[in-house]
Structure formats: structure tokens, C-alpha cells
Amino acid sequence: LNSVKIKSTKRKKAYHHGDLRQQLTLAAESILRERGVQGFTLREAARRAGVSPAAPAHHFKDAQGLLSEVALQGFREFGAALAAADAAGSPDPQERLRRQAGAYVKFALSQPARFQLMFLHGKYDRSGQEFVEAGKRAYQVLEGAIRAATGTPEAQPLSLEGYGRLLATWSLVHGFSHLALAGDLRTPDGSPASEADILDKLVPLIAGQLPASSPRRP
Amino acid sequence: LNSVKIKSTKRKKAYHHGDLRQQLTLAAESILRERGVQGFTLREAARRAGVSPAAPAHHFKDAQGLLSEVALQGFREFGAALAAADAAGSPDPQERLRRQAGAYVKFALSQPARFQLMFLHGKYDRSGQEFVEAGKRAYQVLEGAIRAATGTPEAQPLSLEGYGRLLATWSLVHGFSHLALAGDLRTPDGSPASEADILDKLVPLIAGQLPASSPRRP
DNA sequence: TGTACATCAGTGAACGCGCGTTCACTGATGTAC
DNA sequence: TGTACATCAGTGAACGCGCGTTCACTGATGTAC
Numbered sequence A, B: 001l002n003s004v005k006i007k008s009t010k011r012k013k014a015y016h017h018g019d020l021r022q023q024l025t026l027a028a029e030s031i032l033r034e035r036g037v038q039g040f041t042l043r044e045a046a047r048r049a050g051v052s053p054a055a056p057a058h059h060f061k062d063a064q065g066l067l068s069e070v071a072l073q074g075f076r077e078f079g080a081a082l083a084a085a086d087a088a089g090s091p092d093p094q095e096r097l098r099r100q101a102g103a104y105v106k107f108a109l110s111q112p113a114r115f116q117l118m119f120l121h122g123k124y125d126r127s128g129q130e131f132v133e134a135g136k137r138a139y140q141v142l143e144g145a146i147r148a149a150t151g152t153p154e155a156q157p158l159s160l161e162g163y164g165r166l167l168a169t170w171s172l173v174h175g176f177s178h179l180a181l182a183g184d185l186r187t188p189d190g191s192p193a194s195e196a197d198i199l200d201k202l203v204p205l206i207a208g209q210l211p212a213s214s215p216r217r218p
Numbered sequence C, D: 001t002g003t004a005c006a007t008c009a010g011t012g013a014a015c016g017c018g019c020g021t022t023c024a025c026t027g028a029t030g031t032a033c
Helices: A020-035 A042-048 A063-087 A093-110 A112-118 A129-150 A160-182 A195-207 B020-035 B042-048 B063-087 B093-110 B112-118 B129-150 B160-182 B195-207
Strands: none
Touching (some): A063 A112, A063 A129, A093 A129, A093 A160, A093 A195, A112 A160, A195 B160, B020 B042, B063 B093, B063 B112, B063 B129, B093 B112, B093 B129, B093 B160, B093 B195, B112 B160
16 A cells, blocks of 8 residues: 555565555465465466456466465575574584574464475475575574584585484474474373474474484494 | 276176276376476366366365365375385484485476475365375374484473474475476586486485474583 | 656456365166065 | 176266366556656
């Protein structure tokens, strides 16, 4: 409404609609929230943006194009959330990793379908330069903490063990998030875990089990 | 062909078709293999079984019913594979867990879409008694090794730390499998990891990072 | 400042598609006597 | 062993549905002179 009268102060010009590209992205996100990845359709996104089914074609090549935009913005937010958690406390590397783990799970639980979309192959185009950069940035937040934990300077590649630790940490939080979203997690007493249970009880439990320094076979 | 002449020696009777229920299940699995979870349709399953689109209704309530059967059999095979790996070597608990981890990833990679279906919420009915039992059996293979690792007899519940270790182990292998299927894994030198890379190089790497006895914060 | 024109984001109707499911039916198999 | 009948796994045509995308178009916005 307010954007109708506003001239081209924004970079994206406001022609007739104002900012349809952005509105379609928001609409897509709301569909994901309410109906999941399965429930997304381009027509429904157009409907929610109050526009005819042909309109999106002027902003996105096709349905995948819109989803690619949603995934891109998701990875940007994701990377920012990880970076914020990484920086938000003690500089101890293991503490940093624990905070990242918490942020990872929290992000997944707060936007389940968007998170699932982000890690779903073939639903959108991962080859765009912006996407590659956003993905790399998120990855580097984890890598940074692993480098600190293993005392590996930027100039050096990670040791094999360091890389194993990175993979294991990533796998652990990623798998935990998926199991949480799938509803497969239970509290220690065996009852299905609510979202609060997961964040308050289970996350601390697995945070204590993140791969740590020099694991040796007994 | 051969089943046409055979009388009711099998429990499931062979009427006209012979064994359509089984054939439909096999057809569904082949669709999953070739087209993924997304690509499954009931009509295509009927087509592959050489039967009209209305025929499946005599064996499965609806499309979900067929997928539920596929998921059920998947969990049975999955549990059996984990149990086999658990028993196939040294009784050392950490060794058992490493073998289970390998089998977990191997199962996921060998039948990606079936594995994804199994852990996908809402695509099929998880409430059947047979399904619950198959799921529990697979879970108990992991729990058994964790009990051995923590010295917890069957009569006792797992300690909180033991439960954390179970969750962390499960999450780790589950997340690793998902990342592998999504194509997000890379070899230590940074190139995309092939299936052989994953099984031969990366699995041993994370197997060395599985949660082990008494992890303490440094 | 005014006018002619180009640009481009919208409309709305239409397309062909494949889906899941339903329907009345057919005909083979199984069963009771 | 034979016959009448019930059961039930199939057929194939049809249904309504919502989808992504295309099409010729309209009309507002931006631009050149």
C-alpha cells in the first residue's frame, strides 16, 4: 500500500504492483510454513500475492526459480544465524561449536519446510553464483570454529582428523535436526518430544556429545 | 507365470494375477529407485505391474497404503542390516557401533529414495502395529550396542549420558546419510564425493568421531 | 512543460497433462451341497 | 463328481481436479525530444 506512492527510491523499481518479486517470495515462504515443501505451487503463490497466475513469469523463469530465491535467502539467514551464535559468547572453540549446534537446530525447527527445501536436491537450482557464495559462507562459520579447535591457521588445510571432526559435527547437528522435524525424537523417559523438549532437554544432551579434541579408541 | 498354476500353497492366495500385492510393492520400489519419492504415482505402479489403474484398490486402501507397505518392508530390511552388522565381528561395543554406522550409511546409499521415504513424515501411515514393531526393532539394535558400551543391563533404563550418546550416534549417522544423499559431501581435498569416496574414505573418517566413553569438556 | 512513443508488468482465458478415485461390469476362482 | 452360487480380483471408461505454462492483450510507467 505505502509502496504505491513511493517513487523509485528502492533499487528494484516499483511499477504497477510495487514489489511483486518480494511479495511472491514472502508468499512462497508462507506456503512452505503452512503446507510444507510438498504443498508449494506457483499458482498458490500468485494467489496469495493477489495476482494472476501468469504474473510470476515476469520475475521468475518458472516455479523452480521462485524456490531458488527462497532457498538462497534461507541460506543467507542460516549463515547469519550461525555466525551470530558463533560470536555470541566465550571464544572457547568447543563452546562456539555448542552454540552453533543450538542455532542450527533452532533454525531448522523455526522454519521446518524452508530448512528441508534448502537441503533438498532437485527442487531448485543450486548452481547460481549467489547461492554458491551463501552456502560457502555458512560452511565457513563451522570451519572457522573447527580451525580454532584444532589450531589450524587459515593458510593451512585442515588435517584429516580435523576434517573428520568437521564432518562429524555437521552430520550430528544435521541429523538431529532432521530427526526432530520427522518427529522421531523422544525424551529420555520415552514420550514423544515436543519442540520445547527438544530445545531445552535434548539439544544440551547432544551438545555434550559433540566430537571433541583427540578422540582415541580405548 | 509360474505362480499361475500353483495352488494356494502360499499364504497369500493366488487368484487371477498371481500375486499382485507383491508385484505392486516391487513396482513401487522400482519407481522410487528410478524417479525418487517425488516421482511415485499409484497409476505408474499399476502400469508397471501390467494392470489397470483401478486394480490396486483391491489390495491397498489408496496410494498411501502402498507406500506404507514399502516403508514397512524397508524398516524390516534396515533393522536386519543393522543387526547383521552389529553381530558381524568383534564384540567390542565401539566396534559394534562403528559397524552399525557403516551399515546405516550403506543402506541409505543403496536405496536412496526408499530410505528418504522411510524418514519422511506424512507420506505414509506410521501407526500400524507392524510398522511400530519394525521401527522398534531397528532402534533396539542401536540401543543394544549403547547398553553394552555403557554397561547398562536390560533391566535398567539408560543413564542420561547414555541416552545422549545414543541420540548423538543416531543423529551423526543419520545426518551423514542425508548429506551424502543430498550431494553435499566433499572429499578432504574439496572435490564432490562420489559414492565410493563416501564409503571408503568419509565413513571411516566419521567412524573415528562417533561419541565414545566419558566425553569430558577440556 | 508537453507530447509521442517504447517498455514492460500486469490480465484472464485457454492449453494439455496426469493424477487419484469411482463406477458398473466381467469373468475366473472357491465353496456348499 | 457335478452343479449352483457366492466371492472377489480384475477391466476400462469416466469423473473432477489443480497444476505449469502460453497467448494475445492492456494499460500504466518511463523516456526522448
